[in-house]
Amino acid sequence: MMGMDDIARRGLVLFGCGHMGSAMLKGWLARGLAPQAITVIDHNPSDWLQAQEVRLNGALPEDPAAVVIAVKPQGMFDSLPAIARYGAAEGAGRSLVITVAAGIPLVAYERALGAETPLVRAMPNMPSSIGRGVTAIIGNAATDAAGLGMAEALLAAVGAVVRLEDESQMDAVTAVSGSGPAYVFHLIDTLAAAGEAEGLSRDLALQLALGTVAGAGELAQRADESPAELRAGVASPGGTTEAALRVLMDDEGGLGPVMKRAVAAAARRSRELADG
Known part of the structure; x- marks a missing residue:
């Protein structure tokens, strides 16, 4: 090289x-x-x-x-x-x-x-x-x-x-990829906790969450489709995934607005640290 x-x-x-x-x-x-x-x-x-x-x-x-x-x-x-x-x-x-x-x-x-x-x-x-x-x-x-x-x-x-x-x-890089692994770890933890709340054991819920996030990330990297296209491929009309996505994609309380606020907070703090 x-x-x-x-x-x-x-x-x-x-x-x-x-x-x-x-x-x-x-x-x-x-x-x-x-x-x-x-x-x-x-x-x-x-x-x-x-x-x-x-x-x-x-x-x-x-x-x-x-x-x-x-x-x-x-x-x-x-x-x-x-x-x-x-x-x-x-x-x-x-x-x-x-x-x-x-x-x-x-x-x-x-x-x-x-x-x-x-x-x-x-x-x-x-x-x-x-x-x-x-x-x-x-x-x-x-x-x-x-x-x-x-x-x-x-x-x-x-x-x-x-x-x-x-x-x-x-x-912005610091907020997205530098701090980003912590967001993913939190996603794994909260996904496992949600599974546990639905009756799964903690160990099984964590195993499912870990495998799902790891596999989905690898698929997103390898696939020709965009993440949005892959998401649509999982969500059948009227199905279980669509029901969950209605919550996650809510314009006010969904994952999108929360993630924007989180990344903005990390970027703002990065600027503050750089300014001393």
Whole structure:
């Protein structure tokens, strides 16, 4: 893939190897990137990380192809002094810097590293931990097509990657796909609880809810039809599904209005966090 040859030759640095960092590292190794091409900086390395053959907490390379910041947002600025050596402000700026820290805009990194530093902001989501995530990316003005291609190749190791047209879209991405897994988990829980209220055991209701959501999601991804067309295919006129959909699709109290309010609340909070 684009940029991976450069990464194999020059190497990359991963700052932070928690849940997301570990998911990316597993994906890179599974795709054949040599462990010795990867330098990992993590102050509390897991047993799994220590068992890998990456360069762990060693000397930083002079000119890596990419630097990936995967620390928690509240700890990101503590990591910037070490990362600053790769920024244009220090006379470098050849390394692509990719951040998966939520809520921190590109301009904050430009102030710390220099506006000429190629930067990509990424928003992955929780299913990335099993390679089924979706990640949105946006680059700054200093990031060219090759840089975006390199970022896409690295992040594709944990799932699908989409490119945004403007960074202002990141708040909506956060609200839809970043926070979205929690909405689905709540749907599973409430669907199981509704089944239990109709006389099913909790275990059976949860098994049915889990299988239904997982199967329906997979079908929606594979099918040529839109979700609306698939929904119509389940709902026979006058049948049980139609009766349920009349409740779920109510213009005022149905799922649509509730979901719009929920996503709007998450997007609003994302903007508030970005503004500090």
